[in-house]
Amino acid sequence: MKATWEKIEKNLGVLEVEVEAERVAAALDKAFQKVVKKVNVPGFRKGKVPRVIFESRFGVESLYQDAIDILLPEVYTEAVDQTDIFPVDRPEVDVEQFAKGQPFKFKAKVTVKPEVKLGDYKGIEVPAADTEVSEEELNEELNRMQERHAELVVIDEEAAQNGDTVVIDFDGSVDGVPFEGGKAERYSLELGSNTFIPGFEEQVVGLATGDFKDVTVTFPETYHAEELASKEAVFKVKVHEIKRKQLPELDDEFAKDVSEFDTLDEYKEDLKKQLQSRKETDNKAERERVVVDQAGENAEVEIPEAMVQGEVNNMVRDFDVRLRAQGMNLDMFLGFSGQTVEDLQEQMKGDAEKRVRNNLVLEQIAKVEKIEVSQEEVEQELEDMAKAYGRSPEEIRNILASNGSLGSLNDDVMIRKTVQFLVDNAKEVPAEKAGKSEEAKPAKKSTKKAAKAEPKADAEEAAVEDKQGEE
Missing domain, CATH: 3.30.70.1050 (Trigger factor ribosome-binding domain)
Structure with a gap:
């Protein structure tokens, strides 16, 4: 041939x-x-x-x-x-x-895959590590824990406020005609949660127990039920009950209820360590984001539309897998949000383009710097995935092989090693100055929304999660 x-x-x-x-x-x-x-x-x-x-x-x-x-x-x-x-x-x-x-x-x-002309990728400025936990941060976390363990207490004599949960009856109609899903009795709605049609919750704020009100709203143009889209609806609302969060006292009893510790001081000390660990993780992720984004911006590459669309399709599929892990699926999500698949794809396009660009650049850096992956590192990756998913390494290997994702393990390990190479060769500066190397070219302006920098979507993780969902 x-x-x-x-x-x-x-x-x-x-x-x-x-x-x-x-x-x-x-x-x-x-x-x-x-x-x-x-x-x-x-x-x-x-x-x-x-x-x-x-x-x-x-x-x-x-x-x-x-x-x-x-x-x-x-x-x-x-x-x-x-x-x-x-x-x-x-x-x-x-x-x-x-x-x-x-x-x-x-x-x-x-x-074909485009050629990449690398710019500066060593000496990129990254934020200096800041893992100290301030008293204010500790108090904010304690307040969040209070909120999480708050009790709902019935309020009899006050009007409903944002944050309250109201128990209501509602009966909706368009032009005087009831519609499917527009009626419920003793429905619990948290005001300010934005779970109802825009404008509905705001009109319930201020009502008291026993009050009646006609709430008038307009369905969004993109509402999933096309026969209701852009239509004005009237809901007859009756308030049965108003419940308000009552925060627990921050004392030793609170510590015993929410943790394994007997005193509030012990609990606060442990919480401080948790926050410090979280800040270390966040700092590591931020450094990786900065070096990958900047190396990507400094490079020159023309990305074929087919690669962007392919990544969009992967992202939609991964999103569906994660929805199903939560007991939903893509069709249900689109129905609730009033969006189409095309809407979702358009929203993901900016992230997809950035992912493709960054991964092409990382692959080229790995090639130039001769970054390689050993079989031992691939086996360790399988071990780590096995622990994360509560499976044996052999089970993980079989799942990935059946989904055609086994080959991407080597690529993903190489990408992570390359990201670490960039971090190891970065320059630490105060957080407000981070993001550019001394001789880096100006970042290209873009009209697209800022995208989260993520080395390529983990196809093998999605494959395992998909299998977990099936079981």
Whole structure:
């Protein structure tokens, strides 16, 4: 087989392939074996028609498409390996010649992984570690714990406020006609939670126990029930009860209730250690985010749209996996939020583009710096995943293999090692100055929303979570 590659523009090129006539003949044989099982010819049992009779009756050309379908995938893969290119999208194939006794010739227009021109990636400024826990931070955490363990107490003589939970009846209608899902009795609603249609909760604030009110709202244009979208609705509301959070006292009894400690002082000391550990984790994550983002911004790379869309699809799939782990799914989420899949994809596009860019840059840095991954490191990754998911390493290996994600383990370990390389070669500065190396080029301006910097989505983690959800 002969294969040549010619770049025609940016990340697009033409792969020209010629396959020997002998392989064409073998593909025609396989195509005949497939087709003959479905052919009825008088005087012959199904599947037993001789090749010469078949070709005289139907023509050898009737086998061409099946033969191409058999041969093309394998020779395309061989041609990609032979020319050492990295396709990132389905090729546009143009068959130039396919006939019995002749070579198979085709051209494929292929979008390939882009070239990356690295900028500065050493000496990037990162925030100095700050793991001290202030008294104010400790008190804020104690207040959050108070809120978490607060009791709801019935309020009889005061009006409802934001943060209160009201127990209500409501009965909604549009143009005087009730609609499905618009009625409930003794429904508990936390005011300010924004779980109801915009404008509803605000109109309940100020009502007292026993009050009645007609609440008028307008459904959003993107509401999931199309027959209600943009419609004005009136809800007849009755308040049965108002409940308000009552915070527990911060004393030794509180410490005993929420922890393993007997005194508030002991609990505060442990809480301080937890906050310190959290700050260390956050600081590490922030350093990684800064070096990856800055190295990405300093590099030059033109990203094919196909790579961005592919990452968007991965992100939607991972989002669905995580929703199902919480007892939901993507369809339910879209119904509740009034969005479409296209809306969700558009929201994810900025993050997807940044992920693709950063990962391309990290891969190039790993190549330049000769960062490699040992088999021992891959095995350790399997061990760590096994502990995280309560499985054996062999189970994790089998799950990843069945989902086609096993090969990405090596890539993910390499990406993490590369990120650590950037952190190790960074320059520590006060937090407000972090984010740029001394000679770094100015960050490119963008009209897109700022995206969270995340090295590539962990396909193997999503695969394991997906399996966990199925079980």
